[in-house]
Amino acid sequence: MTDLDVMEKPGGEEAPSLHQRILSDISERIVSGEWAPGHRIPFEYELSAAYSCSRMTVNKALSQLAKAGMIERRRRSGSFVRRPKSQAAVLEIHDIKTEVLALGLPYHYRLESRRVRRGTAEDRERLGLAGPSAVIELISVHFAGPRPFCHENRVISLKTVPEAEHEPFAEMAPGPWLVARIPWSVAEHRIRATGVEAGIAAILDIDAGTPSLVVERQTWSADQPVTHVRFTYAGDSHSLVARFTPSH
Amino acid sequence: MTDLDVMEKPGGEEAPSLHQRILSDISERIVSGEWAPGHRIPFEYELSAAYSCSRMTVNKALSQLAKAGMIERRRRSGSFVRRPKSQAAVLEIHDIKTEVLALGLPYHYRLESRRVRRGTAEDRERLGLAGPSAVIELISVHFAGPRPFCHENRVISLKTVPEAEHEPFAEMAPGPWLVARIPWSVAEHRIRATGVEAGIAAILDIDAGTPSLVVERQTWSADQPVTHVRFTYAGDSHSLVARFTPSH
DNA sequence: CGGCCAAATATGTATATACATAATGAGCGA
DNA sequence: TCGCTCATTATGTATATACATATTTGGCCG
Numbered sequence: 026m027t028d029l030d031v032m033e034k035p036g037g038e039e040a041p042s043l044h045q046r047i048l049s050d051i052s053e054r055i056v057s058g059e060w061a062p063g064h065r066i067p068f069e070y071e072l073s074a075a076y077s078c079s080r081m082t083v084n085k086a087l088s089q090l091a092k093a094g095m096i097e098r099r100r101r102s103g104s105f106v107r108r109p110k111s112q113a114a115v116l117e118i119h120d121i122k123t124e125v126l127a128l129g130l131p132y133h134y135r136l137e138s139r140r141v142r143r144g145t146a147e148d149r150e151r152l153g154l155a156g157p158s159a160v161i162e163l164i165s166v167h168f169a170g171p172r173p174f175c176h177e178n179r180v181i182s183l184k185t186v187p188e189a190e191h192e193p194f195a196e197m198a199p200g201p202w203l204v205a206r207i208p209w210s211v212a213e214h215r216i217r218a219t220g221v222e223a224g225i226a227a228i229l230d231i232d233a234g235t236p237s238l239v240v241e242r243q244t245w246s247a248d249q250p251v252t253h254v255r256f257t258y259a260g261d262s263h264s265l266v267a268r269f270t271p272s273h
Numbered sequence: 274m275t276d277l278d279v280m281e282k283p284g285g286e287e288a289p290s291l292h293q294r295i296l297s298d299i300s301e302r303i304v305s306g307e308w309a310p311g312h313r314i315p316f317e318y319e320l321s322a323a324y325s326c327s328r329m330t331v332n333k334a335l336s337q338l339a340k341a342g343m344i345e346r347r348r349r350s351g352s353f354v355r356r357p358k359s360q361a362a363v364l365e366i367h368d369i370k371t372e373v374l375a376l377g378l379p380y381h382y383r384l385e386s387r388r389v390r391r392g393t394a395e396d397r398e399r400l401g402l403a404g405p406s407a408v409i410e411l412i413s414v415h416f417a418g419p420r421p422f423c424h425e426n427r428v429i430s431l432k433t434v435p436e437a438e439h440e441p442f443a444e445m446a447p448g449p450w451l452v453a454r455i456p457w458s459v460a461e462h463r464i465r466a467t468g469v470e471a472g473i474a475a476i477l478d479i480d481a482g483t484p485s486l487v488v489e490r491q492t493w494s495a496d497q498p499v500t501h502v503r504f505t506y507a508g509d510s511h512s513l514v515a516r517f518t519p520s521h
Numbered sequence: 522c523g524g525c526c527a528a529a530t531a532t533g534t535a536t537a538t539a540c541a542t543a544a545t546g547a548g549c550g551a
Numbered sequence: 552t553c554g555c556t557c558a559t560t561a562t563g564t565a566t567a568t569a570c571a572t573a574t575t576t577g578g579c580c581g
Contacts, residue, residue: 042564070531079565081565082564082565082566084532087532099573100533101530102573114366118359118361208310209303216486218466235468236468236483237484238486265462266461267463292535317561329535330536347561348562350545352562
């Protein structure tokens with residue numbers, strides 16, 4: 026967003042603040058192409074004269090534009106329109122229950138298996154764990170109505186989240202449970218397509234090899250590995266949507 | 274970033290500005306959990322006393338935290354730690370040439386077909402076009418070394434981008450060509466897995482039905498539809514990576 | 522001609538101040 | 552008790568000012 030949402034215009038009819046108006050005026054000229062990449066936008070003192078306001082007010086607008094990546098500011102030289110960066114999309118990943126309910130289908134969750142063990146080499150790889158340390162592995166299925174919607178395979182580091190060892194996860198899915206417990210984590214996602222393997226295919230009630238969308242998410246909090254989860258969505262049943270707006 | 278990048282700490286060893294230090298001090302306490310969601314953080318005047326600085330400096334830090342979504346500010350009541358929102362991942366989608374070169378493989382591009390036509394119903398659907406209007410359809414392949422890496426099927430609205438009609442696209446891929454011409458666009462992405470259809474399979478030199486990752490991108494500039502493109506990546510040859518950091 | 526230093530300039534940060542605005546809560550009257 | 556008014560309070564916005572800092576320009580001198 027990222028820095029991306031810096032630029033939203035206030036939605037309703039309320040009078041926007043002056044620095045907001047300056048910001049959106051400039052951003053409009055950039056988006057429309059009137060001020061192309063490389064163009065030098067007016068100096069702070071020129072804008073403050075144009076809007077009859079103080080330099081601080083203009084500075085606030087321009088600083089935000091710079092933070093959002095639309096302009097680059099150089100001392101002594103002025104402020105310049107930047108060329109659009111490699112596209113960055115803001116991808117919302119809500120929890121699966123919300124996804125299913127948004128489809129208008131009833132949601133339920135079932136735990137397939139739950140195992141506590143000393144971390145194997147694969148677990149350490151998945152979690153980005155250094156030393157050997159205990160983990161809990163959970164396999165579960167999310168249903169949309171009567172049909173399996175998504176398969177979840179998760180390991181949680183018991184070093185970072187010891188309470189997980191005594192949590193049954195029979196009623197509550199581990200995702201929401203973790204979110205409630207470990208706020209403000211850092212996550213990395215990996216999205217790919219693959220033919221679904223036999224074990225998962227059986228649980229999802231589809232043929233082995235059916236194309237499926239696999240979303241892997243690795244999560245840390247305060248530099249400690251928390252969890253690694255692999256979601257498998259059958260076939261075209263699901264697509265991720267991401268909207269990217271540099272400006273608006 | 275979206276509002277996400279507001280929070281980065283300055284990288285090197287340079288002394289950060291005071292409002293930056295205040296911002297990162299507070300953000301650390303929130304990320305570590307010391308100040309849980311709902312917690313009321315000190316009032317501006319308390320912080321300004323604690324840091325022996327003016328209220329404006331504190332205000333700058335808190336306003337940025339609010340914009341980044343970490344805190345919520347309420348007049349008369351104070352500022353409160355927000356609960357983490359539904360996860361939003363920043364997904365970088367560089368152009369394909371960059372992707373291929375990053376794999377250490379030589380890149381080349383080949384145009385398969387190029388057709389100008391009045392927009393069909395499907396074209397209007399893909400572009401989000403209202404009335405009938407001419408389009409150009411381009412089918413091309415991107416190679417990583419000797420092997421086809423990605424199939425591209427694109428339509429461009431000639432109403433929005435009339436120059437495209439006389440562009441051969443023999444040497445330059447339409448993606449970079451458009452980016453150079455239409456900066457600062459808005460885009461929506463859709464990512465899904467599917468079995469590849471026969472026509473595309475032949476071009477990618479794989480079997481029909483092989484699982485593939487399909488990325489569709491629809492683009493507007495100044496509310497005008499620009500282009501719709503569908504990239505098909507064969508099998509596990511490719512995965513999208515997205516890193517999400519609310520804090521840091 | 523080349524290299525170095527100093528002046529000019531635009532942005533970066535911070536301050537003290539002022540008034541506007543929204544929300545809370547206390548007090549008062551029916 | 553309910554509902555109203557009004558003072559209080561924290562944030563929101565804007566100003567004028569000051570000095571710091573990076574960078575360019577131009578001129579001076581060898």
